[in-house]
Amino acid sequence: MTGVDDRETTDTREGGPAPGLDNPDVANRGRAPGAGDVVGGAAERAAGTSGPNTLTREGPAEPRGAEQALTGQAGGRTPSTTGGRRKRGDKNAVVPDAEFTSYYGRPIVKAAPWAHDIPAYLFMGGVAAGSSLLAAGADVSDRPALRRTGRLGSIVGLTLSLVALVHDLGRPARFHHMLRVAKPTSPMSVGTWILPAYGPFAGLAAASELRGLLPRALRTGLVGRLLGSSGRPAGLVAAAVAPAVASYTAVLLSDTSTPTWHAAHRHLPFVFVGSASAASGGLGMIGAPVAEARPARRLAVGGALLELAVEHKMEQAMGITAEPLHEGSAGRLMRTSKILTVGGVLGTLAVGGRSRLGAAASGAALLAGSACLRFGVFDAGQESARDPRYTVVPQRERVERQGRTHLN
Amino acid sequence: MTNSFYGPLADPAGDAGWVDGDHQPRKGFFTDTSVCIGCKACEVACKEWNAVPDDGMNWLGSSYDNSGALGASTWRHVKFIEQPKPLGAQQAGMEGTAAGVSVTDVLNRAADSALAGDRSTLGSTNRVDLGMPTTTLPGQVDGAQRTEFRWLMESDVCKHCTHAACLDVCPTGSLFRTEFGTVVVQDDICNGCGYCVPACPFGVIDRRVGEKGVTKNEGIAQKCTLCYDRIGDGLQPACATACPTQSIQYGDVDELRERAQKRVDALHAAGVHDARLYGENGHDGVGGLGAFFLLLDEPEVYGLPPDPVVTTRDLPEMWRKAALAAVAMLAGAVAVFGAGERR
Numbered sequence A: 001m002t003g004v005d006d007r008e009t010t011d012t013r014e015g016g017p018a019p020g021l022d023n024p025d026v027a028n029r030g031r032a033p034g035a036g037d038v039v040g041g042a043a044e045r046a047a048g049t050s051g052p053n054t055l056t057r058e059g060p061a062e063p064r065g066a067e068q069a070l071t072g073q074a075g076g077r078t079p080s081t082t083g084g085r086r087k088r089g090d091k092n093a094v095v096p097d098a099e100f101t102s103y104y105g106r107p108i109v110k111a112a113p114w115a116h117d118i119p120a121y122l123f124m125g126g127v128a129a130g131s132s133l134l135a136a137g138a139d140v141s142d143r144p145a146l147r148r149t150g151r152l153g154s155i156v157g158l159t160l161s162l163v164a165l166v167h168d169l170g171r172p173a174r175f176h177h178m179l180r181v182a183k184p185t186s187p188m189s190v191g192t193w194i195l196p197a198y199g200p201f202a203g204l205a206a207a208s209e210l211r212g213l214l215p216r217a218l219r220t221g222l223v224g225r226l227l228g229s230s231g232r233p234a235g236l237v238a239a240a241v242a243p244a245v246a247s248y249t250a251v252l253l254s255d256t257s258t259p260t261w262h263a264a265h266r267h268l269p270f271v272f273v274g275s276a277s278a279a280s281g282g283l284g285m286i287g288a289p290v291a292e293a294r295p296a297r298r299l300a301v302g303g304a305l306l307e308l309a310v311e312h313k314m315e316q317a318m319g320i321t322a323e324p325l326h327e328g329s330a331g332r333l334m335r336t337s338k339i340l341t342v343g344g345v346l347g348t349l350a351v352g353g354r355s356r357l358g359a360a361a362s363g364a365a366l367l368a369g370s371a372c373l374r375f376g377v378f379d380a381g382q383e384s385a386r387d388p389r390y391t392v393v394p395q396r397e398r399v400e401r402q403g404r405t406h407l408n
Numbered sequence B: 001m002t003n004s005f006y007g008p009l010a011d012p013a014g015d016a017g018w019v020d021g022d023h024q025p026r027k028g029f030f031t032d033t034s035v036c037i038g039c040k041a042c043e044v045a046c047k048e049w050n051a052v053p054d055d056g057m058n059w060l061g062s063s064y065d066n067s068g069a070l071g072a073s074t075w076r077h078v079k080f081i082e083q084p085k086p087l088g089a090q091q092a093g094m095e096g097t098a099a100g101v102s103v104t105d106v107l108n109r110a111a112d113s114a115l116a117g118d119r120s121t122l123g124s125t126n127r128v129d130l131g132m133p134t135t136t137l138p139g140q141v142d143g144a145q146r147t148e149f150r151w152l153m154e155s156d157v158c159k160h161c162t163h164a165a166c167l168d169v170c171p172t173g174s175l176f177r178t179e180f181g182t183v184v185v186q187d188d189i190c191n192g193c194g195y196c197v198p199a200c201p202f203g204v205i206d207r208r209v210g211e212k213g214v215t216k217n218e219g220i221a222q223k224c225t226l227c228y229d230r231i232g233d234g235l236q237p238a239c240a241t242a243c244p245t246q247s248i249q250y251g252d253v254d255e256l257r258e259r260a261q262k263r264v265d266a267l268h269a270a271g272v273h274d275a276r277l278y279g280e281n282g283h284d285g286v287g288g289l290g291a292f293f294l295l296l297d298e299p300e301v302y303g304l305p306p307d308p309v310v311t312t313r314d315l316p317e318m319w320r321k322a323a324l325a326a327v328a329m330l331a332g333a334v335a336v337f338g339a340g341e342r343r
Helices: A008-013 A024-031 A040-046 A118-139 A144-167 A170-182 A187-213 A216-220 A221-253 A259-263 A268-289 A294-326 A328-351 A356-386 A390-401 B041-050 B106-115 B117-122 B164-167 B238-242 B251-270 B312-338
Strands: B025-031 B076-083 B150-157 B175-177 B182-187 B250-253 B274-278 B293-297
Touching: A024 B251, A118 A144, A118 A221, A118 A268, A118 A294, A118 A356, A118 B312, A144 A170, A144 A187, A144 A221, A144 A268, A170 A187, A170 A390, A187 A221, A216 A221, A221 A259, A221 A268, A221 A356, A221 B238, A221 B312, A259 A294, A259 B238, A268 A328, A268 B274, A268 B312, A294 A328, A294 A356, A294 A390, A294 B312, A328 A356, B025 B150, B025 B251, B041 B251, B076 B312, B106 B150, B164 B175, B164 B312, B238 B250, B238 B293, B250 B251, B251 B274, B251 B293
Parallel strands: B025 B293
Antiparallel strands: B025 B250, B076 B150, B175 B182, B274 B293
């Protein structure tokens, strides 16, 4: 393994000193650490790391310095230094430059085998939940257009959610195996039992809303009358269960070993209910006339502010595992989400109560902002699982702070 | 019961409800990496006995490790780590001798192409220079010298945790605790929801990718069963049976822990001060491992998490926060209709 590495020339091209083997000093520094020694940071700096050494899943962007070819020493990928705040290099950081050791830079934990069905579900489930709340309130306070928007929004959101959930299974035909057990230790099982408590009632409320489409004979007959009288109670039951639909999905993500999702577990439920409120309020502003939509505007603004504030606090508490929220596609989604959500709030406050068009545009921005947040959080978690840095560094920090987890 | 989900738990099978005649002593593996020779007989025996399908023939450029990682179709995975230091007091006599010209670039290109497509989930790899010479003679490059050298090998496997996150999060009950205290997937129950995959703190279990209707158990979660079918008949698991150096030792976990402690003491006495046990302690964040290891370096060198904690530890707090958030949302919805003038 210690044969001559013929990459001195590429090292030079990278603009750093050539840590090739023909320079014994450099070679020794880079190559002779004791077991468990961590040379990642120093070695990367020596090689002039600022992007060229970035490893992608397609392979190295550029050939790396010889010292990085050593197993069990330098960590794997060096996340891009562009975009997003970087705490690495900060003198005050707990772990300077996140030096860590890995096995060929390979992931330790596995990323969830989930497609984008899942963040789409997080978004649509949130819209459905908030819409049921708005619909029930609109029903009781006699706002027919807002009620209609809420009821239809909830059933459309719920239906798309269920399609996404079943589609994402490895064996969709076995989706009913979820109903074999009820397990509080499995957020997915809890969700499985929340949805039947919510879905039929949201569906009944929506059916009541649509009874005008029935043929005249049915509409005026028993079916029509039953639908008419069951709309309100069904809507109220759906509204009572709806907040659980919006908040449990945060636990669904956090109850994993995926570093960024798990580290967010104290805050994510609040971020998600805020996002759901903003999105469903936005939908209400699109569907209901300005005169009826005051509660939707309030829910939207309140939800958006909760989401923005708690998301900020969440990142402060997450340490290094907040990094993926600022990098790559997840970073772009999170930034887009913030712009859309802030824009939606400002638009709502400025023209939401006067202009139907302005209200609809603000509502659309809030809906899009919520969707970007869900996809951003999802992608950031997946990225944190793929990079062993986010598994090793927080655990090493913990060991150094308090020793290995040891219970009596 | 106490500590069902976190903390020391002496008898996971009993805690799961196995009683009397059905309840068996806890079984597991002690994998002593100090005597592993990297023959991969365990990988082959596991594939053969369990009829685990092929998951790619690739040169990964990571020493002799070409299976990459544990996964749905790799239930034993031998890792190879090359380090420029001696093992204990061994002297290979190579230090300072001339080195040959490397073919690392050729290997890099091969590894890049091998990590494309489905294999890209293995991530990138820091190539190891194997020092394989080209046709030029060793020592033809000025100044290149060999260093001391040791080769670490470890046969990795499902840890059969005392507190298994995969089992906790499984929404179908497909994953269950056996009478031997191990954790096994029921193939006919799993619907491939994939939740166990990110839950595992070791990245062991995965959903099998393959051709629908052709690949066995395609789309469902798969991992080591500790050869549930064999140990029930009094046989050893296939990997332990095949291991020619007894690096993989199968038996009662209590006894294996004693044996492991003796072995690590002996290695320390012999001057191998790097030797340490991993996962043998029932007081750690996963309640101890049913399959634990003797390592010669830090866990992360072997791709193992340095201080794993079962995610279920934090679940009560997550449910509390989620309930609080739900109440906040309900209160907010009431407030937006309640306050101020109508409309």
